[in-house]
Amino acid sequence: MTDRSSESLVAAAKETLTAGIAASGGQVWLACSFSLEDVAIIDIAHHAGISLRIFALDTGRLNEETYEVADALVERYHLPIVWYFPQHGAVEQLERADGLFSFRESLEKRHVCCGIRKVEPLSRALHGVSGWVTGMRREQSITRTDLVSFGPDDLNGGIIKINPLLEWREGDLLAYTESRRLPKNRLYNQGYRSIGCAPCTRAVEAGEDARAGRWWWENPEQKECGLHRR
Numbered sequence: 001m002t003d004r005s006s007e008s009l010v011a012a013a014k015e016t017l018t019a020g021i022a023a024s025g026g027q028v029w030l031a032c033s034f035s036l037e038d039v040a041i042i043d044i045a046h047h048a049g050i051s052l053r054i055f056a057l058d059t060g061r062l063n064e065e066t067y068e069v070a071d072a073l074v075e076r077y078h079l080p081i082v083w084y085f086p087q088h089g090a091v092e093q094l095e096r097a098d099g100l101f102s103f104r105e106s107l108e109k110r111h112v113c114c115g116i117r118k119v120e121p122l123s124r125a126l127h128g129v130s131g132w133v134t135g136m137r138r139e140q141s142i143t144r145t146d147l148v149s150f151g152p153d154d155l156n157g158g159i160i161k162i163n164p165l166l167e168w169r170e171g172d173l174l175a176y177t178e179s180r181r182l183p184k185n186r187l188y189n190q191g192y193r194s195i196g197c198a199p200c201t202r203a204v205e206a207g208e209d210a211r212a213g214r215w216w217w218e219n220p221e222q223k224e225c226g227l228h229r230r
């Protein structure tokens with residue numbers, strides 16, 4: 001049986017980070033969305049003396065509560081966060097042509113919005129880096145069941161993608177957040193369990209999948225934004 005104590009999960013996360021960074025052979029960045037997962041990774045790396053640089057994608061549609069977590073992280077860990085923004089010309093063209101909520105009209109239009117606001121900035125953020133860290137967990141959704149803890153990321157030029165919390169469950173994460181008194185997005189206290197852009201995220205009902213509140217009008221197998229599946 002897997003040892004699910006907090007100590008063993010933290011030790012496994014450190015091991016994955018260390019091995020993934022070694023496999024990358026160079027500088028590794030954390031793609032931070034200010035989720036519970038990303039905050040836990042920052043805390044684990046900080047206390048283990050593991051060097052991670054941090055970038056974030058400001059899509060222009062984030063919740064205020066998400067920016068508050070970013071601010072709290074800078075204050076607590078004295079971290080530089082490198083922000084990436086969409087190309088303003090592409091956003092102007094999208095909103096002038098299709099309006100502010102075109103992503104609700106079709107999967108294709110949603111992918112166009114995610115492409116402009118997330119995928120293109122991510123490709124700039126990852127340009128020239130050796131590896132990146134994400135907070136993806138296996139139990140989160142049907143789209144994440146076949147993940148590995150680290151390995152080449154074919155979507156991003158074969159750089160090493162590291163998932164140190166792969167086997168963590170939501171309860172493990174909440175317990176760690178609580179025990180370490182980590183900064184936590186206030187929306188989690190309002191029924192949110194996975195937080196992305198404001199218009200594409202809602203609270204979930206008891207018994208619903210954690211990512212049911214993301215693009216809730218789409219089928220579960222389509223719920224990735226293009227950062228992790230294209």
Ligand code: SF4
Pocket residue numbers: 059061103110111113114115117118196197199200225
């Ligand atoms: S999550 Fe929604 S608002 Fe954010 S980039 Fe994707 S479609 Fe656009």
